[in-house]
Amino acid sequence: MNWISNYVRPKINSLFxxxxxxxxxxxxxxxxxxxxxxxxxxxxxxxxxxxxxHMSFKPRDRFKALFxxxxxxxxxxxxxxxxxxxxxDQKKYTxxxxxTTKVVGEKEAMLIAEGEIMRTPxxxxxxxxxxxxxxxxxxxGNAIIAAAKRAIKLKRPLVLFSAAGGARxxxxxxxxxxxxxxxxxxxxxxxxxxxxxVVLTHPTTGGVTAxxxxxxxxxxxxxxxxxxxxxxxxxxxxxxxxxxxxxxRAEYLLDHGMLxxxxxxxNIREELVSxxxxxxxxxxxxxxxxxxxxxxxxxxxxxx
Amino acid sequence: xxNYLEFEKPLAEMYxxxxxxxxxxxxxxxxxxxxxxxxxxxxxxKLLKSLYGNLTAWRKCQVARHPDRPHCKDxxxxxxxxxIPLAGDRNFADDxxxxxxxxxxxxxxxxxxxxxxxxxxKSRIERNFGMARPEGYRKxxxxxxxxxxxxxxxLTLVDTPGAYPGKGAExxxxxxxxARSTQKCLKIGVPLISVIIGEGGSGGAVAFATANxxxxxxxxxxxVISPEGCASILWKDSEKMREAAEALKLTAxxxxxxxxxxxxxxxxxxxAQRFKxxxxxxxxxxxxxxxxxxxxxxxxxxxxxxxxKYLSVGQKSFVA
Numbered sequence: 123m124n125w126i127s128n129y130v131r132p133k134i135n136s137l138f139x140x141x142x143x144x145x146x147x148x149x150x151x152x153x154x155x156x157x158x159x160x161x162x163x164x165x166x167x168x169x170x171x172x173x174x175x176h177m178s179f180k181p182r183d184r185f186k187a188l189f190x191x192x193x194x195x196x197x198x199x200x201x202x203x204x205x206x207x208x209x210x211d212q213k214k215y216t217x218x219x220x221x222t223t224k225v226v227g228e229k230e231a232m233l234i235a236e237g238e239i240m241r242t243p244x245x246x247x248x249x250x251x252x253x254x255x256x257x258x259x260x261x262x263g264n265a266i267i268a269a270a271k272r273a274i275k276l277k278r279p280l281v282l283f284s285a286a287g288g289a290r291x292x293x294x295x296x297x298x299x300x301x302x303x304x305x306x307x308x309x310x311x312x313x314x315x316x317x318x319x320v321v322l323t324h325p326t327t328g329g330v331t332a333x334x335x336x337x338x339x340x341x342x343x344x345x346x347x348x349x350x351x352x353x354x355x356x357x358x359x360x361x362x363x364x365x366x367x368x369x370x371r372a373e374y375l376l377d378h379g380m381l382x383x384x385x386x387x388x389n390i391r392e393e394l395v396s397x398x399x400x401x402x403x404x405x406x407x408x409x410x411x412x413x414x415x416x417x418x419x420x421x422x423x424x425x426x
Numbered sequence: 427x428x429n430y431l432e433f434e435k436p437l438a439e440m441y442x443x444x445x446x447x448x449x450x451x452x453x454x455x456x457x458x459x460x461x462x463x464x465x466x467x468x469x470x471x472k473l474l475k476s477l478y479g480n481l482t483a484w485r486k487c488q489v490a491r492h493p494d495r496p497h498c499k500d501x502x503x504x505x506x507x508x509x510i511p512l513a514g515d516r517n518f519a520d521d522x523x524x525x526x527x528x529x530x531x532x533x534x535x536x537x538x539x540x541x542x543x544x545x546x547x548k549s550r551i552e553r554n555f556g557m558a559r560p561e562g563y564r565k566x567x568x569x570x571x572x573x574x575x576x577x578x579x580x581l582t583l584v585d586t587p588g589a590y591p592g593k594g595a596e597x598x599x600x601x602x603x604x605a606r607s608t609q610k611c612l613k614i615g616v617p618l619i620s621v622i623i624g625e626g627g628s629g630g631a632v633a634f635a636t637a638n639x640x641x642x643x644x645x646x647x648x649x650v651i652s653p654e655g656c657a658s659i660l661w662k663d664s665e666k667m668r669e670a671a672e673a674l675k676l677t678a679x680x681x682x683x684x685x686x687x688x689x690x691x692x693x694x695x696x697x698a699q700r701f702k703x704x705x706x707x708x709x710x711x712x713x714x715x716x717x718x719x720x721x722x723x724x725x726x727x728x729x730x731x732x733x734x735k736y737l738s739v740g741q742k743s744f745v746a
Contacts, residue, residue: 289651294675349601
């Protein structure tokens with residue numbers, strides 16, 4: 123911590139992120155098993171340098187990498203009724219929420235931000251898979267509505283990064299109702315003629331795929347991301363046969379016409395900017411004058 | 427033959443005992459068993475009343491899935507003077523799990539769309555147990571478009587365990603089809619009314635039931651996941667479905683409190699499976715009331731109200 127983190131308003135918190143050193147200095151790639159040093163991994167946008175597996179990317183880190191100079195402002199999301207069903211399985215839902223909030227360090231499973239990508243103003247929405255599997259409950263619904271409203275107010279495109287196991291069962295029918303609710307948000311964007319671009323990341327499944335994640339003007343996915351409604355295990359149990367290699371992965375969906383593009387994480391910024399600027403008839407962005415957030419970070423290092 | 431549910435076993439025993447006595451009396455004219463039969467029947471009636479007066483959430487799930495309940499096809503055959511089925515998604519196939527077409531209901535012409543589960547082994551297989559594939563949702567989208575263009579109200583009858591978890595269904599974009607169907611529900615400028623007649627299973631139900639008004643039969647359910655599925659995920663034990671059913675608040679009564687269901691259509695004691703005709707007629711009355719309520723409203727109002735309804739669902743504070 124330094125003087126500036128006390129001085130700068132807490133909302134402008136991206137540059138001076140709270141946790142610089144994660145608890146685990148080493149993490150293991152889920153795909154190839156290579157042990158990776160945290161700095162090596164974060165410099166590579168959480169993509170395994172060995173096998174190119176796109177590991178999960180926390181919203182705050184994602185935004186830091188996405189926006190110019192890693193700078194963004196959080197958009198406020200209204201709080202829904204907590205635990206409307208008084209849900210309890212082996213654990214109380216409120217207890218689960220409390221533990222998760224503590225462990226993850228975020229309020230809920232989605233973060234909304236406004237910022238610029240190569241001087242192109244956008245609203246960003248990013249789902250947090252580490253927060254109860256990114257599951258869509260009333261908060262996530264509120265977040266998407268808030269994102270759409272903010273986008274409309276500022277006349278900006280919405281870029282949404284999805285990652286979720288599906289609807290949040292602990293909110294029962296009210297989680298299911300987020301399917302129509304978020305669809306209304308998408309409709310509002312369409313009527314305002316603002317681009318709505320979905321970046322589907324690993325994994326995007328269930329009610330999330332079957333609502334806002336599949337209603338984008340453009341669908342981009344990260345390589346090898348699992349994208350489906352019913353998961354492979356459920357299908358294997360139903361049809362009692364082995365599924366083909368790569369089934370329900372991004373490239374498979376691209377082949378089956380469900381996606382426009384499969385794009386490596388390191389190219390997503392430029393890809394988004396090109397699409398947005400052409401869709402909205404803005405001139406081509408000039409890349410040279412802006413340093414990417416990673417280069418920026420390296421320059422900053424001696425200051426630390 | 428009546429199909430008894432697990433919790434109705436004592437009832438089944440009483441009825442079969444009464445039947446046995448009756449057949450004994452037929453063989454032996456001197457035997458007088460009338461009193462005994464009557465007392466058995468009174469006892470059975472009482473038991474039925476107490477069972478159905480106080481169904482647990484899990485028992486409601488069982489009643490909602492009862493094979494003898496009237497299905498979409500029964501409603502279509504009995505409520506409409508005319509019905510012209512319209513088939514196909516104009517793209518890949520006709521999904522037999524989804525019925526749909528033009529119907530004449532009293533003074534109204536309308537488009538009806540519904541899940542059909544089938545009533546015997548053959549038809550159940552043909553109907554895929556009421557689990558739609560992408561073609562089913564795309565057929566529904568096509569029919570909703572048709573309704574919109576000709577200004578006809580849409581009635582959806584919901585009765586599905588959920589979307590079909592199959593390889594082809596995923597390859598052909600199940601998620602996209604469901605999302606588009608929900609989107610279409612929100613977009614059409616005609617009244618969209620929905621009756622959940624049995625099982626409202628997750629995304630497959632939402633795709634049809636995103637309506638101006640949602641009515642539910644007294645013993646129907648509507649849920650984000652099946653109690654069995656929820657139990658196996660959250661309890662790590664699919665046998666905990668009773669607890670899961672309770673926790674999910676999936677009964678019509680709970681959903682009314684949560685603001686998801688607008689109208690509950692009562693079922694006679696013993697459930698729709700015992701009183702098919704009465705229930706079909708009661709559903710008809712409710713459909714008529716709902717249609718009259720929206721008659722003459724302009725398309726913008728209908729679309730706006732439907733959106734507002736879904737934007738505000740769960741936003742008010744309430745006690746579940």
